[in-house]
Amino acid sequence: MKPFLDPDFLLHSDTAKRLYHDYAKPQAIIDYHNHLIPEQIAQNTQFENISQVWLNGDHYKWRAMRTHGIPEKYITGDASDRDKFRKWAETVPYTMRNPLYHWTHLELQRYFGITEQLNAASADRIYDQTAEQLQQPSHSVRGLLKMMNVEVLCTTDDPLDNLEHHQAFAKETESFQMLPAFRPDKAMAAEDLGSLNSYIDKLAELSQQPISNLAQYLDALKARHDYFAANGCKLSDHGLEQLYAADYTEAEVASIFLKLRSNQALTASEVLQFKSAMLQYFAAWDHEKGWVQQYHLGALRNNNARMLAQNGPDTGWDSIGDFSQGQALSKFFNKLDSTNQLAKTIIYNLNPADNELFATMIGNFNDGSVRGKMQFGSAWWFLDQKDGMTKQINALSNMGLLSCMVGMLTDSRSFLSFPRHEYFRRLLCDIFAQDVENGELPDDIEWLGKLVSDICYHNAKNYFQF
Incomplete structure (x- = not known):
């Protein structure tokens, strides 16, 4: 009987132990998506x-x-x-x-x-x-991060954020980078006119320019996108039920914007058109700057209305959704690809039933221009556990190239969550090693070790150009 959580936890063979201890464990951490609070990092909270x-x-x-x-x-x-x-x-x-x-x-x-x-x-x-x-x-906060050998972390930030804490941190000499990521979900949430108009008003105040039409809105948002880039941002992120890819014309979206600014109720189709258009605008800006765009898809949020009213969002009332994903993913990426505006992209699914769908979708738009340009992101949220990670790794292995994967992230609000990288690395090494033990892969530790270290660190380092 093995002891609980010994140094070889989750490692079931000598091959797995060698891969983890010699190749995976020494790699620094690039945590390219989390929900840590920048102020606490800048102020080195204790x-x-x-x-x-x-x-x-x-x-x-x-x-x-x-x-x-x-x-x-x-x-x-x-x-x-x-x-x-x-x-x-x-x-x-x-x-x-x-x-x-x-x-x-x-x-x-x-x-x-x-x-x-x-x-x-x-x-x-x-x-x-x-x-x-x-x-x-x-x-301290920074001490905890250094303890885990963190090299880069990317927070999740609203376009209206002034990024003052990123700016303060950037002036210091530290062993790791903290960079912002552009998360414009609130800027396209046309299903709630009151909240969206309040958001637009705040953007207008920040921009010191009136926003009464679509062109003004896009100019103001593009200025924020530029501002994030000037402050080191290299990634965007979207948390959506699904991608939106409804047909629209520029004239239709301009008319929808005038309607929402006058607080006239939008039809369901108009909401979809507006969301679809905004996603296209954001994606074009990301491509223009060479950013990586991320799409976290499939969460059914805020299911308990009573507890949402009591505690607010992100307090534990969300679940896996069963949204249709394939057609919109294809249509959205195809439209961007047709004008050569498809940026490096990571898609994350929350429903494990979509693993093979996501793993094959990325292959439709990997065009050889960038290694691993389209990524099936690591197991996310309810799936970032042993079974979920294993299924994601296996789906990507079977349908694509696991060797091109950019590894794990915490997606966390806690400074104590970085052992999730270790958890992923141990599972990854054990999966490779099991194939070696079964005679399904050659016993070439040096080459397998290279693949493991690439997935754990080097692929992300090169992909994001940190």
């Missing part, structure tokens, strides 16, 4: 306790606690940090076979050297041990 750095904002843990019957008071409510941690510790033993069990103990080991299992009995002891370490410079 958290008082583990609840603040570990539980605040982590809807993965919140969902598990609610399922276990923990009252909201101890999740997003006004309970003390210690009491919230106690309730999480009480929940942890019941998360076995959920990835949270692995992540929890990996993170305690990697950041704090704690190998004791977290439960109700150990809660106070671990809370105090971690609080003591979190007061040390080694465990």
